[in-house]
Amino acid sequence: GAGVSQSPSNKVTEKGKDVELRCDPISGHTALYWYRQSLGQGLEFLIYFQGNSAPDKSGLPSDRFSAERTGGSVSTLTIQRTQQEDSAVYLCASSTGQGWTNYGYTFGSGTRLTVV
Amino acid sequence: AQTVTQSQPEMSVQEAETVTLSCTYDTSENNYYLFWYKQPPSRQMILVIRQEAYKQQNATENRFSVNFQKAAKSFSLKISDSQLGDTAMYFCAFMMGSGNTPLVFGKGTRLSVIA
Incomplete structure (x- = not known):
């Protein structure tokens, strides 16, 4: 596609429910990143996929968070047993994975998650 | 671990004037890249400018x-x-500098341009 697509754009869920957030990166981009942006905060790294390598999960805040990337393309971020502190904007980005020629990432418009 | 600090949570500037946003960072690396991103109300992050650390020219x-x-x-x-x-x-x-590593972000500066 022309850009990074995220769905849904907004999601309201009840505390304790599971949610799935979807990211469709730019076609051909081998690297995919998930970030969380809480109110008034910067972007907090969550997880990174690069090609067929094992993902870098070092930013996941708890074992309630997981992500997968199927076929090296679409990625799903799953949050189990949601808590109110999970309320944030979840941003996805992709890049060519070409090292220093990488002019930064291309971001999606994010999913705003509200846990009530 | 690398850290990025933006000390100005909010700034404002008159239309047609010039404004400078501050950023400092901490790293022991010698080879790295720095970026400025803009995030309008649409939430989409837009790359504004980037700098390679090995280049002296701004x-x-x-x-x-x-x-x-x-x-x-x-x-x-x-x-x-x-x-x-x-x-x-x-x-x-x-x-x-190795690339393909997560970007580390500061907390941001909210800029308002006033007519």
Whole structure:
């Protein structure tokens, strides 16, 4: 596609429910990143996929968070047993994975998650 | 671990004036990249400008330029001839030189351009 697509754009869920957030990166981009942006905060790294390598999960805040990337393309971020502190904007980005020629990432418009 | 600090949570500037946003970072690396991203209300992060640490010349992109001081670990963004469309959150970000590593972001500066 022309850009990074995220769905849904907004999601309201009840505390304790599971949610799935979807990211469709730019076609051909081998690297995919998930970030969380809480109110008034910067972007907090969550997880990174690069090609067929094992993902870098070092930013996941708890074992309630997981992500997968199927076929090296679409990625799903799953949050189990949601808590109110999970309320944030979840941003996805992709890049060519070409090292220093990488002019930064291309971001999606994010999913705003509200846990009530 | 690398850290990025933006000390100005909010700033405002008159239309057509010039404004400078501050950013400092901490790293023991010698090879890295620095970025400024703009986030308008649409939430989409837009790359404004980037700088390679090995380059002494400051990057420029039209009305946007940076003042990169490697020894001081400072990377400020100057916006000239500010326009109403520049109103947004601005984030400074750091990437290790190996590339394909997560960007580390500052907490952002909210810039308001006033008519």
